[in-house]
Amino acid sequence: MQRSPVRDLIVGLFVLLGLASIGYLSIEVGGLYYSGPSGFKLIATFDEVGDLKPRAAVVIAGVKVGQVVSIELDEILRARCELDIDPGLGLDVETSAAIMTVGLLGEKFVALEPGGLDQMLKSGDEIGRTVSALSIEKLVGKIVNDTGLEED
Amino acid sequence: MRAKPIENLGFQTLMVIEHFGRIAQFGVRIVACLVTRPYRFRRLMADVFDAGVLSLPVVCLSGAVVGGTLSLLGYTTLVRFGAEEALGTLVGLSVIRELGPVLTALLVTGRAGSAIAAEIATMVTTEQLDGLRMMSIDPIDFVVSPKALALLLVMPLLVGLFIVFSLMGGYGVAVGLLGVDGGSFTSSLKGAVEFWDDVVGSFSKAITFGGLTGLIATYRGYISEPTAAGVSAATTSTVVIASVSILVFDFFLNGFWGV
Incomplete structure:
Protein backbone atom coordinates (compact mmCIF):
# COMPACT_ATOMS: atom_id res chain seq x y z
CA MET A 1 0.00 0.00 0.00
CA GLN A 2 1.45 3.34 -1.03
CA ARG A 3 1.34 6.51 1.01
CA SER A 4 -1.39 8.89 0.10
CA PRO A 5 -0.77 12.27 1.71
CA VAL A 6 -4.27 13.70 1.25
CA ARG A 7 -5.98 10.71 2.82
CA ASP A 8 -3.50 10.60 5.69
CA LEU A 9 -4.01 14.30 6.31
CA ILE A 10 -7.78 13.87 6.44
CA VAL A 11 -7.46 10.91 8.80
CA GLY A 12 -5.15 12.97 10.99
CA LEU A 13 -7.66 15.83 11.06
CA PHE A 14 -10.45 13.39 11.88
CA VAL A 15 -8.50 11.95 14.80
CA LEU A 16 -7.68 15.43 16.12
CA LEU A 17 -11.31 16.49 15.80
CA GLY A 18 -12.49 13.37 17.63
CA LEU A 19 -9.92 13.80 20.40
CA ALA A 20 -10.85 17.48 20.70
CA SER A 21 -14.49 16.56 21.18
CA ILE A 22 -13.60 13.97 23.83
CA GLY A 23 -11.43 16.55 25.56
CA TYR A 24 -14.18 19.14 25.42
CA LEU A 25 -16.69 16.70 26.89
CA SER A 26 -14.32 15.65 29.66
CA ILE A 27 -13.02 19.04 30.70
CA GLU A 28 -15.72 21.56 29.79
CA VAL A 29 -18.92 19.52 30.17
CA GLY A 30 -17.72 16.79 32.54
CA GLY A 31 -15.95 19.20 34.84
CA LEU A 32 -12.69 17.26 35.04
CA TYR A 33 -9.96 19.37 36.55
CA TYR A 34 -6.81 18.64 38.38
CA SER A 35 -7.18 19.98 41.87
CA MET B 1 -39.00 -39.79 15.72
CA ARG B 2 -40.86 -38.07 18.55
CA ALA B 3 -37.57 -36.78 19.88
CA LYS B 4 -36.87 -34.94 16.61
CA PRO B 5 -37.83 -31.41 17.78
CA ILE B 6 -35.74 -31.81 20.92
CA GLU B 7 -32.88 -33.11 18.81
CA ASN B 8 -33.18 -30.04 16.58
CA LEU B 9 -33.17 -27.78 19.62
CA GLY B 10 -30.04 -29.46 20.89
CA PHE B 11 -28.35 -29.11 17.51
CA GLN B 12 -29.26 -25.42 17.24
CA THR B 13 -27.97 -24.78 20.77
CA LEU B 14 -24.68 -26.46 19.94
CA MET B 15 -24.43 -24.36 16.76
CA VAL B 16 -24.89 -21.15 18.74
CA ILE B 17 -22.29 -22.24 21.30
CA GLU B 18 -19.93 -23.21 18.49
CA HIS B 19 -20.30 -19.75 16.95
CA PHE B 20 -19.51 -18.11 20.26
CA GLY B 21 -16.40 -20.23 20.51
CA ARG B 22 -15.36 -19.45 16.95
CA ILE B 23 -15.90 -15.72 17.44
CA ALA B 24 -13.75 -15.82 20.58
CA GLN B 25 -11.05 -17.74 18.72
CA PHE B 26 -11.27 -15.27 15.84
CA GLY B 27 -10.93 -12.38 18.28
CA VAL B 28 -7.85 -13.93 19.85
CA ARG B 29 -6.29 -14.42 16.40
CA ILE B 30 -7.01 -10.77 15.53
CA VAL B 31 -5.37 -9.57 18.74
CA ALA B 32 -2.41 -11.89 18.15
CA CYS B 33 -1.99 -10.44 14.63
CA LEU B 34 -2.23 -6.89 15.94
CA VAL B 35 0.47 -7.28 18.57
CA THR B 36 2.97 -9.12 16.37
CA ARG B 37 4.96 -7.76 13.47
CA PRO B 38 4.38 -6.69 10.75
CA TYR B 39 2.17 -3.84 11.87
CA ARG B 40 -0.19 -2.98 9.02
CA PHE B 41 -0.17 0.74 9.64
CA ARG B 42 -0.99 1.82 6.07
CA ARG B 43 -3.89 -0.62 5.92
CA LEU B 44 -5.15 0.73 9.24
CA MET B 45 -5.02 4.29 7.88
CA ALA B 46 -7.13 3.32 4.87
CA ASP B 47 -9.66 1.55 7.09
CA VAL B 48 -9.85 4.43 9.57
CA PHE B 49 -10.54 6.64 6.56
CA ASP B 50 -13.32 4.36 5.31
CA ALA B 51 -14.93 3.65 8.66
CA GLY B 52 -14.31 6.95 10.42
CA VAL B 53 -13.91 9.87 8.07
CA LEU B 54 -16.62 8.73 5.68
CA SER B 55 -19.00 8.21 8.64
CA LEU B 56 -18.50 11.81 9.79
CA PRO B 57 -21.34 13.45 7.83
CA VAL B 58 -23.98 10.94 8.85
CA VAL B 59 -22.84 10.90 12.49
CA CYS B 60 -22.65 14.69 12.81
CA LEU B 61 -25.99 15.29 11.09
CA SER B 62 -27.75 12.61 13.15
CA GLY B 63 -26.20 14.01 16.32
CA ALA B 64 -27.45 17.52 15.66
CA VAL B 65 -30.94 16.30 14.78
CA VAL B 66 -31.16 13.97 17.80
CA GLY B 67 -30.09 16.79 20.12
CA GLY B 68 -32.69 19.11 18.62
CA THR B 69 -35.40 16.47 18.91
CA LEU B 70 -34.54 15.84 22.55
CA SER B 71 -34.78 19.56 23.24
CA LEU B 72 -38.21 19.77 21.61
CA LEU B 73 -39.49 16.66 23.38
CA GLY B 74 -38.03 17.56 26.75
CA TYR B 75 -39.31 21.11 26.59
CA THR B 76 -42.97 20.08 26.20
CA THR B 77 -42.67 17.93 29.34
CA LEU B 78 -40.50 20.20 31.45
CA VAL B 79 -42.44 23.38 30.71
CA ARG B 80 -45.48 21.88 32.47
CA PHE B 81 -43.49 21.85 35.70
CA GLY B 82 -41.91 25.22 35.03
CA ALA B 83 -38.53 23.49 34.86
CA GLU B 84 -37.39 24.35 31.34
CA GLU B 85 -34.02 25.45 32.79
CA ALA B 86 -33.35 21.75 33.35
CA LEU B 87 -33.40 21.14 29.58
CA GLY B 88 -29.59 21.17 29.51
CA THR B 89 -29.51 18.40 32.11
CA LEU B 90 -32.02 16.34 30.19
CA VAL B 91 -30.32 16.68 26.81
CA GLY B 92 -26.81 16.30 28.23
CA LEU B 93 -27.40 13.26 30.39
CA SER B 94 -29.51 11.37 27.88
CA VAL B 95 -27.09 12.01 25.02
CA ILE B 96 -23.89 11.37 26.95
CA ARG B 97 -25.00 8.37 28.97
CA GLU B 98 -27.17 6.55 26.50
CA LEU B 99 -28.03 7.91 23.09
CA GLY B 100 -24.57 9.01 22.01
CA PRO B 101 -22.82 5.65 22.26
CA VAL B 102 -25.80 3.52 21.21
CA LEU B 103 -26.99 5.55 18.23
CA THR B 104 -23.45 6.12 16.97
CA ALA B 105 -22.72 2.42 17.24
CA LEU B 106 -25.91 1.58 15.32
CA LEU B 107 -25.09 4.17 12.64
CA VAL B 108 -21.52 2.96 12.29
CA THR B 109 -22.72 -0.65 12.13
CA GLY B 110 -25.08 0.25 9.30
CA ARG B 111 -22.60 2.38 7.42
CA ALA B 112 -19.18 0.88 8.04
CA GLY B 113 -19.84 -2.55 9.59
CA SER B 114 -21.95 -3.69 6.67
CA ALA B 115 -19.38 -2.37 4.19
CA ILE B 116 -16.58 -4.24 5.95
CA ALA B 117 -18.57 -7.49 6.00
CA ALA B 118 -19.47 -7.10 2.32
CA GLU B 119 -15.87 -6.35 1.37
CA ILE B 120 -14.46 -9.35 3.19
CA ALA B 121 -17.27 -11.60 1.93
CA THR B 122 -16.57 -10.48 -1.64
CA MET B 123 -12.90 -11.26 -1.13
CA VAL B 124 -13.93 -14.73 0.04
CA THR B 125 -16.20 -15.18 -2.99
CA THR B 126 -13.58 -14.03 -5.49
CA GLU B 127 -10.93 -16.15 -3.75
CA GLN B 128 -8.78 -13.16 -2.93
CA LEU B 129 -8.23 -14.45 0.60
CA ASP B 130 -7.07 -17.75 -0.86
CA GLY B 131 -4.76 -15.74 -3.12
CA LEU B 132 -3.26 -14.09 -0.06
CA ARG B 133 -2.79 -17.47 1.60
CA MET B 134 -1.03 -18.69 -1.58
CA MET B 135 1.45 -15.84 -1.12
CA SER B 136 1.84 -16.91 2.51
CA ILE B 137 0.13 -13.77 3.80
CA ASP B 138 -2.31 -14.39 6.63
CA PRO B 139 -5.59 -12.76 5.57
CA ILE B 140 -6.48 -12.16 9.21
CA ASP B 141 -3.29 -10.18 9.60
CA PHE B 142 -3.53 -8.33 6.28
CA VAL B 143 -7.27 -7.77 5.78
CA VAL B 144 -9.24 -8.54 8.93
CA SER B 145 -7.26 -7.15 11.85
CA PRO B 146 -6.77 -3.59 10.51
CA LYS B 147 -10.50 -3.34 9.84
CA ALA B 148 -11.48 -4.58 13.29
CA LEU B 149 -8.97 -2.27 14.97
CA ALA B 150 -10.16 0.66 12.83
CA LEU B 151 -13.74 0.22 14.03
CA LEU B 152 -12.57 -0.02 17.65
CA LEU B 153 -10.54 3.18 17.27
CA VAL B 154 -13.02 5.33 15.38
CA MET B 155 -15.98 4.54 17.62
CA PRO B 156 -14.98 6.71 20.62
CA LEU B 157 -14.00 9.55 18.28
CA LEU B 158 -17.31 9.39 16.44
CA VAL B 159 -19.23 9.13 19.73
CA GLY B 160 -17.45 12.25 20.97
CA LEU B 161 -18.39 14.13 17.80
CA PHE B 162 -21.96 12.82 17.92
CA ILE B 163 -22.34 14.07 21.50
CA VAL B 164 -20.81 17.47 20.78
CA PHE B 165 -23.08 17.91 17.75
CA SER B 166 -26.18 16.86 19.67
CA LEU B 167 -25.36 19.27 22.48
CA MET B 168 -25.04 22.00 19.84
CA GLY B 169 -28.28 20.90 18.21
CA GLY B 170 -30.04 20.80 21.56
CA TYR B 171 -28.69 24.20 22.50
CA GLY B 172 -29.67 25.68 19.15
CA VAL B 173 -33.25 24.45 19.36
CA ALA B 174 -33.61 25.32 23.05
CA VAL B 175 -32.22 28.82 22.80
CA GLY B 176 -33.10 29.76 19.24
CA LEU B 177 -36.50 28.15 18.87
CA LEU B 178 -37.94 27.64 22.35
CA GLY B 179 -36.56 30.75 24.02
CA VAL B 180 -34.81 28.96 26.92
CA ASP B 181 -32.07 31.07 28.47
CA GLY B 182 -28.71 30.01 27.01
CA GLY B 183 -26.84 30.50 30.27
CA SER B 184 -29.17 28.31 32.28
CA PHE B 185 -29.04 25.64 29.56
CA THR B 186 -25.25 25.40 29.70
CA SER B 187 -25.03 25.72 33.47
CA SER B 188 -27.60 22.98 34.07
CA LEU B 189 -25.72 20.85 31.52
CA LYS B 190 -22.35 21.36 33.17
CA GLY B 191 -23.81 20.97 36.65
CA ALA B 192 -25.37 17.62 35.89
CA VAL B 193 -22.66 15.89 33.85
CA GLU B 194 -19.84 14.37 35.84
CA PHE B 195 -16.58 13.17 34.41
CA TRP B 196 -16.14 9.81 36.15
CA ASP B 197 -19.77 8.80 36.13
CA ASP B 198 -21.00 9.98 32.79
CA VAL B 199 -18.17 10.80 30.40
CA VAL B 200 -15.96 7.81 31.28
CA GLY B 201 -19.00 5.51 31.16
CA SER B 202 -19.99 6.89 27.79
CA PHE B 203 -16.59 6.25 26.24
CA SER B 204 -16.20 2.81 27.78
CA LYS B 205 -19.50 1.97 26.13
CA ALA B 206 -18.17 3.40 22.86
CA ILE B 207 -15.03 1.26 22.99
CA THR B 208 -17.06 -1.87 23.85
CA PHE B 209 -19.44 -1.27 20.95
CA GLY B 210 -16.57 -0.51 18.59
CA GLY B 211 -14.84 -3.77 19.42
CA LEU B 212 -18.10 -5.68 19.18
CA THR B 213 -19.03 -4.28 15.78
CA GLY B 214 -15.50 -4.79 14.46
CA LEU B 215 -15.43 -8.41 15.61
CA ILE B 216 -18.89 -9.31 14.32
CA ALA B 217 -18.52 -7.56 10.95
CA THR B 218 -15.15 -9.12 10.16
CA TYR B 219 -16.12 -12.56 11.47
CA ARG B 220 -19.38 -12.66 9.53
CA GLY B 221 -17.62 -11.56 6.34
CA TYR B 222 -14.84 -14.08 6.85
CA ILE B 223 -17.13 -17.12 7.28
CA SER B 224 -19.52 -16.19 4.46
CA GLU B 225 -20.45 -18.66 1.72
CA PRO B 226 -18.45 -17.99 -1.47
CA THR B 227 -21.52 -17.03 -3.48
CA ALA B 228 -23.39 -13.85 -4.34
CA ALA B 229 -26.10 -14.85 -1.88
CA GLY B 230 -23.38 -15.42 0.73
CA VAL B 231 -22.21 -11.81 0.39
CA SER B 232 -25.70 -10.45 0.86
CA ALA B 233 -26.36 -12.80 3.79
CA ALA B 234 -23.11 -11.70 5.44
CA THR B 235 -24.04 -8.02 5.09
CA THR B 236 -27.56 -8.49 6.40
CA SER B 237 -26.68 -10.65 9.34
CA THR B 238 -23.79 -8.36 10.31
CA VAL B 239 -26.20 -5.46 10.68
CA VAL B 240 -28.78 -7.56 12.51
CA ILE B 241 -26.42 -9.38 14.88
CA ALA B 242 -24.26 -6.33 15.61
CA SER B 243 -27.26 -4.07 16.26
CA VAL B 244 -28.91 -6.55 18.58
CA SER B 245 -25.66 -7.26 20.44
CA ILE B 246 -25.07 -3.53 20.88
CA LEU B 247 -28.48 -3.11 22.48
CA VAL B 248 -28.06 -6.21 24.65
CA PHE B 249 -24.56 -5.20 25.76
CA ASP B 250 -25.84 -1.72 26.48
CA PHE B 251 -28.45 -3.17 28.81
CA PHE B 252 -25.91 -5.23 30.70
CA LEU B 253 -23.37 -2.41 30.86
CA ASN B 254 -26.05 -0.16 32.35
CA GLY B 255 -27.30 -2.82 34.72
CA PHE B 256 -24.07 -4.28 36.04
CA TRP B 257 -21.58 -1.45 35.87
CA GLY B 258 -24.01 1.38 36.23
CA VAL B 259 -22.44 3.35 33.39
Missing part, protein backbone atom coordinates in the same frame (compact mmCIF):
# COMPACT_ATOMS: atom_id res chain seq x y z
CA GLY A 36 -5.17 17.19 43.39
CA PRO A 37 -4.02 17.21 46.99
CA SER A 38 -2.64 20.75 46.66
CA GLY A 39 -6.10 22.11 47.51
CA PHE A 40 -6.94 23.83 50.77
CA LYS A 41 -9.08 21.59 53.00
CA LEU A 42 -11.64 22.80 55.52
CA ILE A 43 -14.03 20.80 57.68
CA ALA A 44 -17.59 21.93 58.28
CA THR A 45 -19.94 19.95 60.50
CA PHE A 46 -23.68 20.36 60.03
CA ASP A 47 -26.70 19.04 61.94
CA GLU A 48 -28.49 18.42 58.65
CA VAL A 49 -27.10 18.44 55.12
CA GLY A 50 -30.34 17.65 53.26
CA ASP A 51 -29.46 16.33 49.83
CA LEU A 52 -26.05 17.96 49.66
CA LYS A 53 -23.82 15.68 47.62
CA PRO A 54 -20.09 15.29 47.13
CA ARG A 55 -18.88 17.58 44.28
CA ALA A 56 -21.45 20.22 45.25
CA ALA A 57 -20.12 23.75 44.85
CA VAL A 58 -18.62 25.85 47.63
CA VAL A 59 -19.18 29.55 47.00
CA ILE A 60 -18.23 32.85 48.56
CA ALA A 61 -20.46 35.78 47.64
CA GLY A 62 -21.90 33.71 44.80
CA VAL A 63 -18.51 32.92 43.27
CA LYS A 64 -17.48 29.25 43.11
CA VAL A 65 -14.27 28.68 45.06
CA GLY A 66 -14.25 24.92 45.55
CA GLN A 67 -16.29 21.80 46.08
CA VAL A 68 -17.47 19.34 48.69
CA VAL A 69 -15.12 16.35 48.75
CA SER A 70 -16.86 14.00 51.14
CA ILE A 71 -19.78 13.83 53.55
CA GLU A 72 -19.75 11.38 56.44
CA LEU A 73 -21.04 11.02 59.97
CA ASP A 74 -18.77 11.96 62.87
CA GLU A 75 -18.71 10.39 66.36
CA ILE A 76 -21.69 12.38 67.62
CA LEU A 77 -23.72 11.63 64.48
CA ARG A 78 -23.48 15.00 62.80
CA ALA A 79 -22.66 15.34 59.12
CA ARG A 80 -19.00 16.12 58.66
CA CYS A 81 -18.23 17.65 55.25
CA GLU A 82 -14.77 18.04 53.85
CA LEU A 83 -14.48 21.08 51.59
CA ASP A 84 -11.73 21.55 49.03
CA ILE A 85 -11.19 25.27 48.50
CA ASP A 86 -8.85 27.40 46.41
CA PRO A 87 -5.81 28.22 48.52
CA GLY A 88 -4.87 31.80 49.28
CA LEU A 89 -8.36 33.15 49.85
CA GLY A 90 -7.46 34.32 53.36
CA LEU A 91 -10.50 33.11 55.24
CA ASP A 92 -10.47 34.08 58.92
CA VAL A 93 -11.50 31.92 61.88
CA GLU A 94 -14.87 33.66 62.17
CA THR A 95 -15.95 32.33 58.73
CA SER A 96 -19.33 30.64 58.77
CA ALA A 97 -20.68 27.98 56.41
CA ALA A 98 -24.32 27.60 55.36
CA ILE A 99 -26.05 25.09 53.12
CA MET A 100 -28.19 26.89 50.58
CA THR A 101 -30.34 25.90 47.63
CA VAL A 102 -30.33 27.10 44.04
CA GLY A 103 -33.87 28.40 43.61
CA LEU A 104 -36.64 26.81 45.66
CA LEU A 105 -36.01 23.13 44.95
CA GLY A 106 -32.70 23.18 43.12
CA GLU A 107 -29.28 21.78 43.97
CA LYS A 108 -27.71 22.33 47.39
CA PHE A 109 -24.41 24.15 47.77
CA VAL A 110 -22.25 25.42 50.62
CA ALA A 111 -21.96 29.18 51.03
CA LEU A 112 -19.07 30.55 53.07
CA GLU A 113 -19.30 33.92 54.73
CA PRO A 114 -15.98 35.42 55.86
CA GLY A 115 -15.84 37.17 59.22
CA GLY A 116 -13.66 40.09 60.20
CA LEU A 117 -10.88 38.72 62.37
CA ASP A 118 -7.14 38.75 61.72
CA GLN A 119 -6.49 35.14 62.65
CA MET A 120 -6.68 33.01 59.49
CA LEU A 121 -7.95 29.45 58.98
CA LYS A 122 -5.30 26.89 58.05
CA SER A 123 -5.80 23.86 55.83
CA GLY A 124 -7.54 21.09 57.79
CA ASP A 125 -9.20 23.51 60.24
CA GLU A 126 -12.82 23.25 61.20
CA ILE A 127 -15.31 25.99 60.47
CA GLY A 128 -16.89 26.94 63.77
CA ARG A 129 -20.26 28.30 62.84
CA THR A 130 -22.49 26.38 60.46
CA VAL A 131 -26.08 26.79 59.32
CA SER A 132 -27.82 23.56 58.37
CA ALA A 133 -29.82 22.85 55.27
CA LEU A 134 -33.34 24.15 55.26
CA SER A 135 -35.63 21.21 54.74
CA ILE A 136 -38.90 21.95 52.99
CA GLU A 137 -40.42 18.84 54.54
CA LYS A 138 -39.65 20.04 58.06
CA LEU A 139 -41.03 23.49 57.29
CA VAL A 140 -44.25 22.01 55.95
CA GLY A 141 -44.43 19.71 58.96
CA LYS A 142 -44.02 22.69 61.25
CA ILE A 143 -46.81 24.62 59.51
CA VAL A 144 -49.16 21.63 59.63
CA ASN A 145 -48.28 21.07 63.28
CA ASP A 146 -48.82 24.70 64.25
CA THR A 147 -52.19 25.06 62.52
CA GLY A 148 -53.19 21.64 63.81
CA LEU A 149 -52.70 22.72 67.40
CA GLU A 150 -55.11 25.61 66.96
CA GLU A 151 -57.84 23.36 65.64
CA ASP A 152 -57.60 21.00 68.61
